[in-house]
Amino acid sequence: MILIDGKKAAAELREELKKEVIELKAKYNKVPGLTVILIGDMTPSQIYVRNKEKFANEVGLKSEVIKYPDTVEEKTVLEKIEELNKDETVSGILVQLPLPKHIDKQKVIETIIPSKDVDGFHPMNVGNLSSGYESSVPCTPLGCYLLIKKIEPNLNGKKAVIVGRSNLNGKPMMQLLLKENCTVTITHSKTKDLKLECLEADIIVAAVGIPELVKGDWVKKDTIVIDVGINKTDKGIVGDVAFEEVSKNAKALTPVPGGVGPMTIACLLKNTVECFKRSQI
Ligand code: GUN
DSSP states (O other), X not given: OEEOOHHHHHHHHHHHHHHHHHHHHHHHSSOOEEEEEEESOOHHHHHHHHHHHHHHHHHXXXXXXXXXXXXXXXXXXXXXXXXXXXXXXXXXXXXXSSOOTTSOHHHHHHHSOGGGXXXXXSHHHHHHHHHTOSOOOOHHHHHHHHHHHHHOSOOTTOEEEEEOOOTTTHHHHHHHHHHTTOEEEEEOTTOSOHHHHHHTOSEEEEOSOOTTOBOGGGOOTTOEEEEOOXXXXXXXXXXXXXXXXXXXXXXXXXXXXXXXXXXHHHHHHHHHHHHHHHHTO
């Protein structure tokens, strides 16, 4: 079984981006900039944002974090986004989710100009991705996609089963795999026989938020299994895949932690560089 090393893949991607940023700086005399807005003091969000900043700096991006207390008015945040939309030194804008209840998430997402939407959450980017046009692609599914391609560069005709239908993961994952000529099945909580669906799969992407849902006997030999889950349990952090059991059958499997997670942040940096490049044309 191949243990897919997301940490190593992310470090390699950051190394490539670092070189690219040096080239871009030489060509345009400026570097891509990423601005993250963090509202409130939710610990996981703070950790994510700290890591984003650390790696953005490592790659040579201009990085800025704007912090607001969780009592901030929606209007203040929307006005700041409008200001960042116009700021030529800012290539990418990310508003860390989740947001306090009094702030309308969709309004925030739609205020970010699509050309700076490094999360790929704006309806314009969602639509462009689904139509197969150039767009920002949400960072987590993009990271999963790059890991799958490392194991299997030719995905033509492969059967992919995605467990979970979220806008953040399942749906964009479907678009990326369709583009690669996979036959894609999206499954969810109402799917009749999830085990049977998974047994058909050459590729399984589990992104459903249920600890160790995908079992060893759900996976046939030669299946690539990508685990997006991060679930807090009595045993500590576990994924959506029963790691020990599945590792006995799968061809390749991502660990949790150290699989998809590191790739997500590296892909955010990649999206920032892509937004910068598109803005220079
Ligand atoms: N919170 C957890 N994951 C994400 C993400 O991918 N983007 C944003 N904006 N917030 C998040």
